[in-house]
Amino acid sequence: MNEIITEKIYPIQRLWVFKSNLGFLFILIFFVPYFFLTYKFGETSKNGEANFYTALLIVGFAIFRFIATILKRANFHYSVEEKFLILKQGILSKQQLHVPYGVIQNLFVKQDLFDRIFGLASLTIENASQGAGALMPPRRRVEMVGFSGNKVSIPGLSKANAEILKDIILQKMKENPIEDSQSGL
Amino acid sequence: MQIAYSKTREQFPLSYKKIIKKTIASTIAITILLLVIWGSLAFMLGSIGQEAIGWLGKATFGIFGFLLLVILLIYLYQRWYFAVYFYDLTPDFVQIKKGPITPREITIPYERIQDVYVDQDLLDRIFGLYDVHLSTATISSGIEAHIDGVEKQSAEGLRTILLETIKQRISKNRMVNTPTVNNPVQ
Numbered sequence: 001m002n003e004i005i006t007e008k009i010y011p012i013q014r015l016w017v018f019k020s021n022l023g024f025l026f027i028l029i030f031f032v033p034y035f036f037l038t039y040k041f042g043e044t045s046k047n048g049e050a051n052f053y054t055a056l057l058i059v060g061f062a063i064f065r066f067i068a069t070i071l072k073r074a075n076f077h078y079s080v081e082e083k084f085l086i087l088k089q090g091i092l093s094k095q096q097l098h099v100p101y102g103v104i105q106n107l108f109v110k111q112d113l114f115d116r117i118f119g120l121a122s123l124t125i126e127n128a129s130q131g132a133g134a135l136m137p138p139r140r141r142v143e144m145v146g147f148s149g150n151k152v153s154i155p156g157l158s159k160a161n162a163e164i165l166k167d168i169i170l171q172k173m174k175e176n177p178i179e180d181s182q183s184g185l
Numbered sequence: 186m187q188i189a190y191s192k193t194r195e196q197f198p199l200s201y202k203k204i205i206k207k208t209i210a211s212t213i214a215i216t217i218l219l220l221v222i223w224g225s226l227a228f229m230l231g232s233i234g235q236e237a238i239g240w241l242g243k244a245t246f247g248i249f250g251f252l253l254l255v256i257l258l259i260y261l262y263q264r265w266y267f268a269v270y271f272y273d274l275t276p277d278f279v280q281i282k283k284g285p286i287t288p289r290e291i292t293i294p295y296e297r298i299q300d301v302y303v304d305q306d307l308l309d310r311i312f313g314l315y316d317v318h319l320s321t322a323t324i325s326s327g328i329e330a331h332i333d334g335v336e337k338q339s340a341e342g343l344r345t346i347l348l349e350t351i352k353q354r355i356s357k358n359r360m361v362n363t364p365t366v367n368n369p370v371q
Contacts, residue, residue, distance in 0.1 A: 105297045105321040106330070109290040116287065128322035150323060166292065173294055174277050 005080040010165050012076070012145065016156025017069050019114050024062040032059060076145050078154060080168055083176065085125070089146035097147050102178030103127045105150075107169065109162050121162035122155035125169065186264065189282075191273035197343050199270060202312045203334030207263045210308055212256050223248050272332050274346065279319060281330055291329045295354045297321045301347050303340055315340035319347060 018025075035055035068091070077088040084098040108124040115121055129150045145155055157165065188194075226244055230237040262285075271282040279298070282290040302318040309315065317340055318331040332343065 104294070105323050106294075106326045107292040108325070108329070109292075110288070112287050124325075126321075126323045126325065151325075170278060170292060177296065 005165070005168060007076070007078055010157055010161040012073050012154065012156040013118075013120060013158060015118050016120060017066070017073055019118055019120065019156070020069055021062070021066050022114060024065060027058060028062055031055070072145050073156075078152075080165075080172065085152070085169070085172075087147050087152060095147075097152070099125070099127055099152065100178070101169070101172040101176040104169070104173055107166055109166055111159070119159055120156050121159045122153060123157060123162050123165055124154075125152040126150050186268040188268050189271040191271060193272055193274045193343075194270075197335060197339035199267065199332075199334050200312075200314055200336045200339075201267075202314060202336075204260070204263045204267050206308050206312045206314060206334065207266075208256065208260045211259045215255055215259075216252065219248055219252055274350070279330070279347075281332065289329060291326060293319065293321055293326065293330060295347075295351050298347070298351055301344050301351075303344060309334075313337065317343050317347075 032055050035051045035058075039049070039052040039055070071091045072089075075089060075091050079086045084100055085104075087097040087099070089095050105126050105128055108126075109121055110124065111121045127150050145153060147153065154165070223245065227241055230241045230244075265285045266283065269283065269285045269288075271280070273280045277294065279293045279295065280290065281293075282288060298319050299322055300320065302320070304316050304318070305314065313336060314334045315337060316331055316333045317335065318327070320327040320330050335343065
């Protein structure tokens with residue numbers, strides 16, 4: 001039990017790729033048939049053509065996003081090493097982050113509605129950092145997978161795995177206390 | 186409903202008045218919203234003419250029936266929320282978990298707590314309830330990490346025990362400090 005814990009042991013489930021694209025799936029299910037029907041049986045052909053291209057655009061974007069999610073998941077790695085939590089991400093531009101266990105401020109285990117339905121959970125680890133893109137506008141800090149600002153987000157773990165991983169990190173925090181405390185009390 | 190008791194919650198219980206307070210707070214918000222809707226409806230129907238006034242009576246019944254239903258639902262939801270509200274001061278971490286449908290759990294090490302803050306809003310004052318906040322340096326912990334709706338005794342108990350634990354842990358860490366050139370130990 002001395003091996004280093006990585007995403008190979010507690011993986012991000014494949015189901016998560018599906019779950020995080022659910023919004024687009026709904027759009028596809030409801031709107032695309034509508035667009036195609038109006039294209040086929042629409043009264044004015046000009047209107048129908050515009051609808052056809054809109055549908056094509058939506059489908060194209062959905063596929064693009066789906067592939068992007070798969071690549072993001074494939075390129076995200078974490079490993080719980082002895083002194084640092086090491087994270088790697090990035091499809092084209094690669095980023096690495098080392099977090100010492102002592103400075104972790106809080107951990108979240110969250111489930112939204114669809115997580116609940118699929119039995120998934122996301123683990124979020126935060127320190128008080130101002131780096132790693134913290135000053136980017138909030139819109140760009142997508143809270144999907146990986147790290148940005150002071151947040152490390154590992155979504156799509158199964159509920160049991162999320163709890164285990166949380167306990168492992170808590171144990172590491174206990175073993176590696178920071179000596180010079182930042183707390184003002 | 187099974188209440189999510191922990192050692193801490195047994196010692197410093199949430200007040201049952203919290204359910205009523207939360208229900209009243211959301212009832213007020215929804216009543217204001219419905220009054221606005223009713224007002225604009227009355228104005229619209231009134232400007233149409235006499236026979237439309239008759240419809241207004243029916244609409245009023247409908248709106249207030251709806252209000253009663255919503256209040257009942259909110260009450261049941263708040264009871265559920267109250268039952269699953271979990272907080273525990275373990276030896277090393279503070280753990281708070283809430284949300285019956287979409288659970289959120291936060292774990293905070295004592296050393297990272299920046300301040301302990303107790304407050305009351307207007308309804309809290311009427312019911313004699315207190316909120317205990319214990320945030321770290323992150324924004325999301327400021328949003329999530331609080332224990333809402335405890336009575337005075339519990340609020341003060343929680344604060345005392347939190348401050349005591351933080352003090353002990355910080356000084357314990359200081360004792361562990363190995364002597365270095367910059368930081369000699371007497």
